[in-house]
Amino acid sequence: xxxxxxxxxxxxxxxxxxxxxxxxxxxxxxxxxxxxxxxxxxxxxxxxxxxxxxxxxxxxxxxxxxxxxxxxxxxxxxxxxxxxxxxxxxxxxxxxxxxxxxxxxxxxxxxxxxxxxxxxxxxxxxxxxxxxxxxxxxxxxxxxxxxxxxxxxxxxxxxxxxxxxxxxxxxxxxxxxxxxxxxxxxxxxxxxxxxxxxxxxxxxxxxxxxxxxxxxxxxxxxxxxxxxxxxxxxxxxxxxxxxxxxx
Amino acid sequence: xxxxxxxxxxxxxxxxxxxxxxxxxxxxxxxxxxxxxxxxxxxxxxxxxxxxxxxxxxxxxxxxxxxxxxxxxxxxxxxxxxxxxxxxxxxxxxxxxxxxxxxxxxxxxxxxxxxxxxxxxxxxxxxxxxxxxxxxxxxxxxxxxxxxxxxxxxxxxxxxxxxxxxxxxxxxxxxxxxxxxxxxxxxxxxxxxxxxxxxxxxxxxxxxxxxxxxxxxxxxxxxxxxxxxxxxxxxxxxxxxxxxxxxxxxxxxxxxxxxxxxxxxxxxxxxxxxxxxxxxxxxxxxxxxxxxxxxxxxxxxxxxxxxxxxxxxxxxxxxxxxxxxxxxxxxxxxxxxxxxxxxxxxxxxxxxxxxxxxxxxxxxxxxxxxxxxxxxxxxxxxxxxxxxxxxxxxxxxxxxxxxxxxxxx
Numbered sequence: 001x002x003x004x005x006x007x008x009x010x011x012x013x014x015x016x017x018x019x020x021x022x023x024x025x026x027x028x029x030x031x032x033x034x035x036x037x038x039x040x041x042x043x044x045x046x047x048x049x050x051x052x053x054x055x056x057x058x059x060x061x062x063x064x065x066x067x068x069x070x071x072x073x074x075x076x077x078x079x080x081x082x083x084x085x086x087x088x089x090x091x092x093x094x095x096x097x098x099x100x101x102x103x104x105x106x107x108x109x110x111x112x113x114x115x116x117x118x119x120x121x122x123x124x125x126x127x128x129x130x131x132x133x134x135x136x137x138x139x140x141x142x143x144x145x146x147x148x149x150x151x152x153x154x155x156x157x158x159x160x161x162x163x164x165x166x167x168x169x170x171x172x173x174x175x176x177x178x179x180x181x182x183x184x185x186x187x188x189x190x191x192x193x194x195x196x197x198x199x200x201x202x203x204x205x206x207x208x209x210x211x212x213x214x215x216x217x218x219x220x221x222x223x224x225x226x227x228x229x230x231x232x233x234x235x236x237x238x239x240x241x242x243x244x245x246x247x
Numbered sequence: 248x249x250x251x252x253x254x255x256x257x258x259x260x261x262x263x264x265x266x267x268x269x270x271x272x273x274x275x276x277x278x279x280x281x282x283x284x285x286x287x288x289x290x291x292x293x294x295x296x297x298x299x300x301x302x303x304x305x306x307x308x309x310x311x312x313x314x315x316x317x318x319x320x321x322x323x324x325x326x327x328x329x330x331x332x333x334x335x336x337x338x339x340x341x342x343x344x345x346x347x348x349x350x351x352x353x354x355x356x357x358x359x360x361x362x363x364x365x366x367x368x369x370x371x372x373x374x375x376x377x378x379x380x381x382x383x384x385x386x387x388x389x390x391x392x393x394x395x396x397x398x399x400x401x402x403x404x405x406x407x408x409x410x411x412x413x414x415x416x417x418x419x420x421x422x423x424x425x426x427x428x429x430x431x432x433x434x435x436x437x438x439x440x441x442x443x444x445x446x447x448x449x450x451x452x453x454x455x456x457x458x459x460x461x462x463x464x465x466x467x468x469x470x471x472x473x474x475x476x477x478x479x480x481x482x483x484x485x486x487x488x489x490x491x492x493x494x495x496x497x498x499x500x501x502x503x504x505x506x507x508x509x510x511x512x513x514x515x516x517x518x519x520x521x522x523x524x525x526x527x528x529x530x531x532x533x534x535x536x537x538x539x540x541x542x543x544x545x546x547x548x549x550x551x552x553x554x555x556x557x558x559x560x561x562x563x564x565x566x567x568x569x570x571x572x573x574x575x576x577x578x579x580x581x582x583x584x585x586x587x588x589x590x591x592x593x594x595x596x597x598x599x600x601x602x603x604x605x606x607x608x609x610x611x612x613x614x615x616x617x618x619x620x621x622x623x624x625x626x627x628x629x630x631x632x633x634x635x636x637x638x639x640x641x642x643x644x645x646x647x648x649x650x651x652x653x654x655x656x
Contacts, residue, residue, distance in 0.1 A: 057569065057650050078573045085571020096566045096653065100264050110570040112253055158570065 003069065004165050004197045005031040005054060010063035012049050012220075023049040024060070025220045031199065033165075036192040038200045038208040038228070041217035048170070050217065051201045055088055055168050056080045068165050085113050089159025093171035095151040097143045103130060103154045104139045110162045129157040133187060149180035156187065160196075167191070169200045173207055185210045205233050254576070258583040262591070272552040273592030275545025276629050280596025282538035283625045285603050288615035290531025295616055297523045300443060301516060305381040307480040308516040309346075309489060311497070313472075314509060329472040330510040333457060335500060336374075336476055342496050345489035347481045348376035351457045351473045355465060359453065361424030361433075362413035368406075370426060370453045372460025372473075378437075380479040388420045388435030391456055395434075399458040404435040406452035424453075429463050431455065486515055535621075542625070545592065546632035553585050553640035564644050565652030578645040585637025586630060593629035597622050 012024040024046045031037055041047045052058035053065065056072060057080075065073045072083055084090075089110075097106045107126035130139060133153040143151055152172060159167050169188070173181035189210060192198050200211060205228065208214045214228040262269045313330040336351040343349070353372035358365055374396050378384065386407070395402055403424060410419050424431050440449045455464075461471060480489040490513050497503075497511055557564070564577055572580075600622070604615040 052650055055569075057653075078575070081568065081571050081573040081576075084569060090569050092653070096562070096569070098563055098566060101260075109567065112250075112257070113567070113571040113573070113576055162571075 002033045003030055004033050004035075004067070005029060005199075006064075006066040006069075007054075008064040008066075010053065010060045010065065012046075012053065012058075013061045023220050024053070027063070027220075027222060029215060029222065029225075031166075031197065033197055034192070034195050036189070036198050036210075036212045038202055038211040038214045039217065040202060040205075040208050040214055040228075041223075042203070045217040046220040047201050047203075047217055049220075051168060051170055051199075054166075054199065055090060056083045081113070082115065085110055086116070086162060087165045089162065089164040089167045091152065091155050091159050091167065091169035091172045093174035095143070095148075095155050095175070097151060097154055097158075099144070100142055102140045102142055103135060103146070103157075106143070106154055107157045107161050109158060114162060125161055126157070129161040130154070132160060133157045147180075148176050149183055152176065152180075152184050153187070156184075156191075160191070165197060167196055167198045169198065171202055172200060173202070173204070181207070251579075254579050254583050255587065257580060258587045261584055262587060268552065269588060269591075272549055273545075273588050273595065275548035276542065276589045276592025276632065277545075277596045277599060279538065279542025279545040279632075280593045280625045280629050281600040281603060282541055283535055284597065284600035284617060284622050285607070285615060286534035286538045287531055287621045288600070288604050288617045289607070289613060290527055290534060291616040291618060292613045294524050294527040294531065296613065297527060298520060301520045301523060303382060303440060304443065304516060304519075305477065305479060306379075307483050307486060307489075308380065309478045309480060309486070309493065310514045311476040311478065311493060312474070312512050312514070314511050330501065331473050331476055332471045333461070333473060334471070335497060336473070338500050339476065339478060339493065339496060343478075343489070343492055345480055345485045345492050346478045348379045348479045350374045350377040350380050350477045352475045352477055353457050353460045353465060353473045355460075357427055357464070359409075359413070359424055359426050362419065362422060363415060364413065366409060366412050368409055368451050368453055370403075370455060370460065370464065372457035372464075373454050373477075374457055376479075377454065377477070380477045383440060384438045386436045386438040388433070390435055391454065396456045396458055399462055400456060401429060401431045401459055401463070402434045402456065403431045404437060404454040405433055406437050406454070407439040407450035408448055409451060409453055410436045426453070426455075427464055486517065490515060539628075542628060542632060545629075546589070546636040549585050549589055549633060550636035550640060553581060553637055554643070556584075557581065557640045557644040560644075561647065561652050561655040564647050565649055565655065568647070568649035569653055574645045577647075578641045581641030581644045582634060582637050585641070586633040589629045589633025589637075590626070593626040596629065597626060 007027055007029040010024055010027040011022070014021040014023055027050065039047050039050060049058070053060055056067070056075075059075075060073060063073070064071065067083065067087060072080075075083070090096075098109065104123065104126050107129050108122045111122040111125060127136070127139060130136060133156050135150060135153050135157065138146065138150060141150075143154070146154065172188070173184055176184060185207060188198055188200065198211075200207065202208055208228045212227060213225070215225045216223045216232075311331065333351055336349055339346060339349045350373050354369055356367065356369050358367050359370075373391070375391050375393050378390050385404070388404070390404055391402065394400075403426075405413075405419060413419070413424070414422065419433050419436060422433050424433055437450065437454070443449050457473065461473070478489070478493065480486050493513055494509070498509065501510060503509060567577060567580075601617065604617055608614050
């Protein structure tokens with residue numbers, strides 16, 4: 001089994017005037033191919049920073065990041081762009097689809113910037129990706145004609161179309177109602193079963209429970225890293241707490 | 248290549264997505280390009296009109312007029328000297344090898360009586376070569392003959408305006424006409440020639456034998472002095488030689504040793520043409536430059552909208568970057584959008600220039616001449632304007648930080 005993500009002693013500092021804010025401290029993380037992982041934590045815990053680093057949108061202040069075995073710790077902007085294009089598929093909370101652009105064209109977008117596959121049939125690949133997420137009948141709809149769940153499916157298809165090593169989802173159900181959230185999470189689970197490596201950043205325990213492994217961040221450090229348990233929920237009374245008192 | 252096509256396709260799509268805004272953006276370019284083309288076309292049209300006007304003066308025309316006369320230290324201006332005679336004219340006809348025709352011109356303005364009333368006009372004494380030199384054809388009857396000239400016959404040929412004024416019902420040929428109490432017989436009517444380059448009616452004229460005019464009409468005090476000599480060179484290529492030859496022959500016959508003492512002046516058609524066209528050329532340049540500035544202003548309009556567009560589409564730029572667009576891709580996208588916008592503007596500008604020119608042709612006497620070189624230049628210039636003014640906004644877009652762009656609201 002290949003290692004998809006390998007973070008070694010990652011630090012990330014922000015400088016506001018003379019004050020240094022340490023967003024990530026000594027983060028070590030390994031994610032293997034085919035894993036289904038969630039990153040959790042409170043606001044300001046460093047989730048977004050970690051996700052930006054893993055997504056090659058940002059560079060760590062120190063430490064080493066291997067993506068698919070390749071060191072991507074210190075790359076130029078254009079090299080990062082190529083990595084994002086080939087190895088990472090993004091899914092965002094607010095879908096981030098191009099407005100007034102058909103679902104098909106939205107999904108084709110990553111292929112437009114793919115420097116390796118000039119001869120590939122973009123439209124065919126995009127159509128297949130949309131069929132995979134169950135939107136085969138909505139190819140020509142523009143985002144405004146789609147429901148939130150359908151928009152997120154288009155975004156997922158866009159993330160899948162380049163066949164990336166990693167799907168990186170940032171609060172993918174944040175703008176969806178609970179039943180649609182469920183559908184989307186089941187879709188993620190299905191894709192994971194098909195072998196996709198998926199990393200979901202979320203603050204919802206229900207979402208994290210779908211994943212096989214949860215990395216919990218607190219103050220820029222990994223607090224724990226395992227399958228989430230029911231008892232991890234805050235302010236959660238133990239199930240038999242009252243009973244015990246009366247025993 | 249494929250990739251540039253895709254980028255161009257995306258640019259056109261994005262332009263079509265905002266049709267009204269795109270049209271308004273390129274309006275500046277449309278107006279700029281079409282005004283440059285129309286202004287230059289108008290300038291070239293009027294210059295062409297002046298050229299034909301001047302060409303209608305005659306073929307390979309040389310005009311010889313007497314020089315300035317100085318009387319007691321007072322210069323009386325060009326033509327005031329009495330130095331040219333009918334003999335000079337004869338001498339040029341016989342002695343020259345570069346001239347195909349020479350005619351004297353003796354003129355005065357006077358009252359003529361005949362037909363339906365009387366008329367004040369210019370009477371010009373010429374010889375039988377005059378129509379050939381001045382490119383003037385006879386509409387009715389005949390022109391003066393060598394015999395008429397030699398015999399000092401009292402015959403006249405009427406200009407079209409004079410004929411229409413005095414004989415509105417036609418039948419002027421053979422009628423009598425009185426000029427300064429001398430009766431003349433009308434033997435011909437000239438074809439209409441219209442206004443000259445200065446706007447004077449060239450048809451308001453009566454032509455008579457120079458000999459008759461000198462002896463009967465101008466009075467003895469003029470002797471045999473004439474106002475000017477018109478000559479026609481054998482071809483356009485020997486205009487300079489003809490001019491030199493005339494100077495040499497006239498200096499000889501006037502017994503002049505030094506060029507400083509020359510008592511006549513030669514003007515050629517091309518000199519007059521040069522003067523007239525230099526004026527219109529200056530005007531064309533001026534109008535074209537003003538129109539060019541409007542094209543530049545149109546470019547600023549494009550920059551303005553592209554800057555707004557970059558801000559408005561920050562999120563789109565972020566999305567494109569997150570799926571792998573390089574700096575160069577974003578730069579090219581926005582550059583090609585502004586280039587496409589301005590080239591579309593340029594094309595519409597050329598089209599509207601053609602329409603405006605056609606309209607102007609209908610409503611004015613001018614015929615605008617669209618110069619394809621100017622049209623292509625204006626089109627290419629509009630493209631250059633698009634790239635130039637599109638570069639700053641495109642660079643701004645390309646340099647956005649992907650994280651900031653993605654989270655821009």
